[in-house]
Amino acid sequence: MSKHVVIDPITRIEGHLRIEAVIDENNVITEAYSSSTMFRGIETILQGRDPRDCGLLAMRICGVCTGTHYQRSIEAVEHAFDVTIPKNARIVRNLMQGALYLHDHVVHFYHLHALDFVDITKALEADPKKTVEEAQKWAKLSGQRSWKASEDTFIEVQERVTKYVKQGRLGIFGNAYWGSKAYKLTPEQNLIGLYHYLEALELQRKIAKAQAIFGGKNPHPQSIVVGGVTCVQDLKNPARIAEFKDIIQLAQKFIKEAYLPDIYMAGTMYADEALAGIGGGLGNFMSYGDFRLDDLPFYESSKLFPSGIVMNKDLSKVYELDQTKITEDVTHAWYEGNTNLHPYDGVTHPKYTGFAKKENNIAYLDTEGKYSWIKSPLYNDERMEVGPLARMVVGVAKGDERITKYVTTFLKNGNLPTKVLFSTIGRTAARAIESEMMADEIIKWCDELAVNVASGDLSTWTEFDFDKVSKDTQGFGMAEAPRGGLGHWVKIKDGKVENYQAVVPSTWNAAPKDYKGRLGAYEASLIGTPVVNPDEPLEIIRTVHSFDPCIACAVHIVDTNGKELAVYKVDPIGGSCA
Template identity: 50%
Template sequence: MAKIVVDPITRIEGHLRIQAEVDGGAITDAWSSSTMFRGIEKILKGRDPRDAWYFTQRFCGVCTTVHSIASIRAVENALNIRIPLNAELIRNLIIGIQVVQDHVIHFYHLHALDWVDVVSGLKADPVKTAALAASLSDWPLNSSTYFKGVQEKLKAFVAKGRLGPFANAYWGHPAYKLPPEANLMATAHYLEALDWQREVIKIHAILGSKNPHPQTFLVGGMAIPIDPTSQNALNADKIAEIGELLKKAKDFVEKVYIPDLLAVASFYKEWAGIGAGVGNYLSCGEYPLDNSGKREKLWFPAGIILNRDLTKVYPIDQKKITESVAHSWYEGSDAGVHPYDGQTEPKYTGPKPPYDMIDTTGKYSWVKSPRYDGTSMETGPLATILVAYASGHAGAKGAVDMVLKKLGVGPEALFSTLGRTAARGIETLLVAQELPKWLDMLVANVKGGDLAIHNGEKWDPSSWPREAAGSGWHNAPRGALSHWIRIKDQKIENYQAVVPSTWNASPRDEKGQRGPYEAALVGTPLADPSKPLEILRTIHSFDPCLACAVHVMDAEGDEMVQIKVV
């Protein structure tokens, strides 16, 4: 039995290590280990709750809005603050375009290279590539001249021996299946997506003053004024600009991303039977379309699916959420505790770097083990779409059925690495198509005379109860995100964040149950264990972002970890 380690496995955010056992050409067991510590919760203690979002949004440089909105919602929940409809719709626009941009970036820049052999594109015929692209959509750049130009750029990279963003991959791996023309097309769209994402995210600059980390969030609403007659407020010109950017976002998703996703997936249908994982799914829902504050009225419904049974969606009972540290480098009881009572007290007992293997019989990760009613749960786009589909969400049902029909597979294919990747595209498509409608709702509300963007009724801390507790939920690009706050004497007494990658990257719990990453890898075939491309495919299908799950800072500047692949 061979043992392999991939470290780090993430392409951009955080340090994730996968340690696996391989026998008979397939993975028989796996362990997910994050090698960095997150301590921002400790920094928040004693601070003003209204300031928490400034700190929590720095959990990550990719999820630039998600911790802001979750933190603010936690404080609003604790203090029973209801925000104006305009503020709710502006928040929807900010977090919605974040989802669209983030998912497209993930597909092309963090996941596509697991399926696309970029160097193979040098063998492509640009004329045939143009014909392939034209058969998929009427995107205006589908010309042989264009693809020839991309091919020349790629050739120049290779000739210099420096592949730039394409440097780290297993080019020529036997698990790659796309023909050269499909590889060239996908590589061209990889480069286009870099320019596209920079443009569409300007919506954050318009509504939030900057990106990353928009600055106009505020407990009780938003800090961007609405005034159709002022150049220093959200006015008709800025709304028109947002509308154009939303159209650009929707066009690329419909004419490039989704066609590419379907084209690539058609060559890898066997992955509809690989990477299923724990089979339990949690989505906290998203996008309120009124200011009632009731989560059962969200556009994407919240809920839980157990044992891959799409006939029943269970409501989320927040009291059933716990975090175990049985295999995590923290002090505390091995048995899970509720986030309100959770602590973040590090206690590292692992090996000193450099090291080849971690002893996984004890503690082996900086990520805790969230559980729902004692059960491992997967969260993310697959959970979002499965819950929506099973709940009868019209858009989700139509999009899922369309994708399944085009790929020629049944609903059981959703529970897989391929299904996880397809669900991300479906969520992107649905949100991209809905965003213009939310902008129209905002315009209609303003035309009706409502210019309110903030509820300052409870802004004065003297009006707060002596003690309060609240949770803030957000269905972030990577799944269910929750922030949990306890307030005492107007200050933060305790703060915990249970993030999507904590759910998915969790190590074993006190019962020995695997986390979703670990479970999804078991049974995965490997064509070449020395080049474990298949591990990348399944883990990247979750879109791991370990910066949200763990953070590290050494004030002395000492080396904390050394990364190697063995």
């Protein structure tokens, strides 16, 4: 007899996500539905605004990847007005974005995803001496020593967590499926994961500081403007560049000595699932490309991550990206309007129709009708997965030497075949592979900036006359966020925003079915997944977390009765804000 499982909310993510799954008598998932339970209204807020101000508002879409939305919005306006930024501005933007990647990836794996693999309570049973040996074993796979591994360190970590247990609370480690048979790590491996979790808390604070060096603050940096950046004094100061580089080098060390070894460890222990392709999903991958390596306009320049499309896991063929083929479907999303509209013509008119039925005090989604606040994006009428795995897959398929080197080295060190990438474990591994490459590249960019400034080039902004540029125009900013392809599209009429649409990574991945009944990336990844205990569906959470969901990027808030919630008047001259 099948069982209908509801997980709401999916925890350890940004925003509210609901997953419903049907599990058959063999405990295998046969149906899955992904639903965002919040509404995004940022596009409506931006209408009628000065396009130069859009970035500061658009970054409020999310509290995690704020700088990414900021930059994409600015780039959309720069594209509309044909503005090319100076070299220093390009490098600074790369540094800010690169630091965001490292921060996001480290936080994601350790604080949002690792506890899907690591059983905290079992770590208390570990032998500290054997834990040191275990940690060094995995670090040696990549030619490293394990991050600060010592018997005393592991004893101290056990004592700290034991105190929480004796007090009847686990604090940040509370409310999980501890003891589930879906956990496969040994006690010593669990202790390694626990220690690195705690170490990553301190590291993420330092990386956030690096983001603020050139961004002014974190989250929500303020140093990017249409035409360039404003952090002139920071890039002129060698000490500031050196401080940024020191933090990145620390992150680089942690990634090589802790993060990658932990992925080798988890990947080996869950190798059977990876080899079986559990969590593989759609098999269609898309990368917009990102991190400009020259000073051409962003849509023409060579990039660290190449753009492209790979279909059906076929690495022998790559299709070039054409943004005109992107559309959004609202058949199963709580919106009015026509389906399959390009973002330039997109509309965001909410139409909430509620849930379908209520049984045993549980309200179930109307999966035959509308069941999510997230639209369903399509590329050339196909469903796509975006994110680190997509970037690595497209890079390898395109023959990019840099990406291919990092991916093949990882697989060789772990004695793993390429096919393991197409799984939950592979998606998680791709993020770690990308982190190592990103840290190495950021350090090079620091040196590039220092050399360029030392040569006397202090230019940070390209002057343009807003009053003389075309008042009726349009532009897009398309690149990658840590979670995947992110695009902002703006239409400008009489110098004001006429229409604005953002299609974000979690719109691509977390979307519901489309007008043909085809599943979104989350939904497809869950089909065929065996679940040890349907009452403790750890496997569902693990696979969904592997995408690093950020539902806040896709949604905000609405009164479903259409009532006006509040009106705020701000005095821009500096009057009282009481």
